[in-house]
Amino acid sequence: MIYLLLGLVLLVVFIAMMRQFVQANPARLAQSIRTYGGILLMILAGVFAVTGRFALAIPAFGFGLSLLGLAGLRNLSGYNPQKTAGQQSQVRSAMVEMELDHDTGALSGTVLAGSFQGRRLDDLTDEELQTFWQEAHQDDQSLKLVEAYLDRRLAGWREDFEPDATHRQRSASSSGPMTDEEAYQILGLSPDAGDAEIRAAHRRLMMRVHPDQGGSGFLAAKINEAKDTLLRRH
Structure with a gap:
């Protein structure tokens, strides 16, 4: 069941990334890849943690967090100081x-x-x-x-x-x-x-x-x- 849910999440992320690829300019596309990649790694970290594989969960969580970064978190929250x-x-x-x-x-x-x-x-x-x-x-x-x-x-x-x-x-x-x-x-x-x-x-x-x-x-x-x-x- 967990892997089915993970597969659905991956499909949704892939569709969203394809939409960004078609519509975004190169700078926004790079930001979107970092954001969605970070989200995916955070989800994988959660799956690894639930299944008891903490040796994989910890590095996946850290790498996902580094991809998201402050800019990624601002993008997810809708906050963009560059446009104030x-x-x-x-x-x-x-x-x-x-x-x-x-x-x-x-x-x-x-x-x-x-x-x-x-x-x-x-x-x-x-x-x-x-x-x-x-x-x-x-x-x-x-x-x-x-x-x-x-x-x-x-x-x-x-x-x-x-x-x-x-x-x-x-x-x-x-x-x-x-x-x-x-x-x-x-x-x-x-x-x-x-x-x-x-x-x-x-x-x-x-x-x-x-x-x-x-x-x-x-x-x-x-x-x-x-x-x-x-x-x-x-």
């Missing part, structure tokens, strides 16, 4: 504030200065985006953010937009070292996030914005800077 600050990262410059959705990788933003102040980038027409892109040449940080947005929204925009604005003088000034508040906003974390959460958020976001994945080199650099800033503080 929401599902978006924010990067702000003099002329635009950009948001990156962690789940979808979608990039959106709000114009802070210029002819389209207060409007969402998603609401601008292609012609209006071209005008704003030309205005953004006065601030290098803003220009890089706008171009990262254009890379996501308009394939081939570099050939379509007029190149005359590229000859305008760009501001070489820097806003100075990144503050802790900016770093937390970029990583989408709350100020009480620990080192493990900072590294996890960094890995998750780099999967979305890394240039090798068709993302933005500027945003990837900002995410790296945010991680380094917070880890130095910690």
Whole structure:
């Protein structure tokens, strides 16, 4: 009877793992494998203990517990501190504030200065985006953010937009070292996030914005800077 029950449990765990395999991204899949593997080993430890095989029950229990770990226990309980600050990262410059959705990788933003102040980038027409892109040449940080947005929204925009604005003088000034508040906003974390959460958020976001994945080199650099800033503080 015990082995029949164990077989049913194994079947349920296998089905759940297959669903996770189909739906999850690589990071979540690895976490799910650790979680379900830990659960399975804990169940086996219980079976060994009930049948009196304590020599097998103890190591199975210890290994299962190590697989689950704190992250696995948080996953089972539904507690996920990485998402307490929401599902978006924010990067702000003099002329635009950009948001990156962690789940979808979608990039959106709000114009802070210029002819389209207060409007969402998603609401601008292609012609209006071209005008704003030309205005953004006065601030290098803003220009890089706008171009990262254009890379996501308009394939081939570099050939379509007029190149005359590229000859305008760009501001070489820097806003100075990144503050802790900016770093937390970029990583989408709350100020009480620990080192493990900072590294996890960094890995998750780099999967979305890394240039090798068709993302933005500027945003990837900002995410790296945010991680380094917070880890130095910690």
